Amino acid sequence: MIYPLTPENIKKAAALLASGETLAFPTETVYGLGANAFNAEAVAKIFEIKGRPSFNPLIVHLYCETQLQEVIDLNASVAALELLDKIKIFWPGPLSLVLPKNPRIPAVVTAGLDTVAVRFPSHPGARALLEACKFPVAAPSANLSNRVSPTTAQHVLDELGDRVDFILDGGACQVGLESTVLSLVESPPRLLRPGAITLEDLTSHLGKIESGPAPHQQHTPQGLPSPGMLKRHYAPRTKIVLRGQIEPKDYPPKVGLISFGGTSADSNGFTIVTTISHHQDLDEVASKLFGAIHAMDNQNLDLIVVDTCAEKGLGLAIMDRLKRAAA
Numbered sequence: 001m002i003y004p005l006t007p008e009n010i011k012k013a014a015a016l017l018a019s020g021e022t023l024a025f026p027t028e029t030v031y032g033l034g035a036n037a038f039n040a041e042a043v044a045k046i047f048e049i050k051g052r053p054s055f056n057p058l059i060v061h062l063y064c065e066t067q068l069q070e071v072i073d074l075n076a077s078v079a080a081l082e083l084l085d086k087i088k089i090f091w092p093g094p095l096s097l098v099l100p101k102n103p104r105i106p107a108v109v110t111a112g113l114d115t116v117a118v119r120f121p122s123h124p125g126a127r128a129l130l131e132a133c134k135f136p137v138a139a140p141s142a143n144l145s146n147r148v149s150p151t152t153a154q155h156v157l158d159e160l161g162d163r164v165d166f167i168l169d170g171g172a173c174q175v176g177l178e179s180t181v182l183s184l185v186e187s188p189p190r191l192l193r194p195g196a197i198t199l200e201d202l203t204s205h206l207g208k209i210e211s212g213p214a215p216h217q218q219h220t221p222q223g224l225p226s227p228g229m230l231k232r233h234y235a236p237r238t239k240i241v242l243r244g245q246i247e248p249k250d251y252p253p254k255v256g257l258i259s260f261g262g263t264s265a266d267s268n269g270f271t272i273v274t275t276i277s278h279h280q281d282l283d284e285v286a287s288k289l290f291g292a293i294h295a296m297d298n299q300n301l302d303l304i305v306v307d308t309c310a311e312k313g314l315g316l317a318i319m320d321r322l323k324r325a326a327a
């Protein structure tokens with residue numbers, strides 16, 4: 001069931017998490033499916049609900065900096081902590097940092113890795129929930145594994161149905177793409193997933209940053225530094241292609257277009273057109289993209305065509321998700 005974001009429902013949600021249950025809650029990026037990060041059995045339920053492979057670790061969500069010491073190992077790496085000091089100005093916000101793990105965090109959370117991804121969400125509903133919980137909350141996106149992340153409470157309900165009893169409704173997610181994931185345990189730091197805190201933002205505070213899997217780790221799922229880098233991810237049921245990948249003459253009968261506006265506004269020959277921005281405003285594109293894919297996926301189309309944008313700034317994250325949805 002969907003519950004509005006009221007003080008009583010936040011209290012209820014915190015009590016459910018404390019008792020070892022899972023539930024969906026809003027963040028500024030996408031909706032998360034949360035469990036008490038210190039409770040291995042509760043966290044195991046998340047993997048089961050999502051059908052998530054056990055080798056894909058979760059992000060741990062915190063309310064305040066004093067909680068950080070319960071989650072990361074402050075003695076493990078001086079270099080990582082120095083980097084953390086330079087980059088934590090982006091907290092609270094859509095940035096997850098991979099740091100040495102505190103032994104208190106059960107192995108199921110981190111898929112057995114000796115590192116843990118942490119973030120402080122900025123969404124007021126997420127913050128109120130985390131404050132009420134007092135314990136850290138492990139949460140992946142609240143979708144079935146390898147599917148498009150939910151950016152509304154209704155998306156969560158549509159996708160997870162009765163697998164989740166409690167969905168806290170915080171409205172549509174403002175960012176709309178999952179958080180940036182940056183590993184601070186490598187030197188230079190490595191961008192594992194682009195997001196709204198852009199590569200340019202990170203570089204301006206940290207200097208040189210590597211991107212993607214290390215060369216020796218490519219193409220071996222278990223060996224990837226971030227299993228979420230798997231090529232096929234974010235896939236709707238309907239086949240999806242980037243604009244230009246298929247010649248219009250080869251389109252099947254029912255084709256939907258997700259348009260970013262701007263110069264490529266030609267929408268002839270499409271069964272349905274959804275314009276998510278009129279002027280290629282990338283913040284707007286990011287915030288509405290997954291919703292548009294969800295909606296098109298329910299239209300019984302033969303194909304979804306999506307506009308593209310330059311791979312810089314937020315465009316890097318947008319194109320990352322689109323390329324993987326189209327893979």
Ligand code: TXA
Binds near residue numbers: 057116140180181226
């Ligand atoms: O915006 C977000 O990050 C959302 C909201 C709910 O916070 N969460 C989210 O979680 O997108 P998820 O599980 O869908 O993606 C987590 C990503 C995966 O790519 C995972 O492999 C990576 O973070 N990750 C988590 N822990 C890691 C670790 N210790 N080392 C490397 N990658 C890690």
Ligand code: MG
Binds near residue numbers: 140141149
């Ligand atoms: Mg996910």
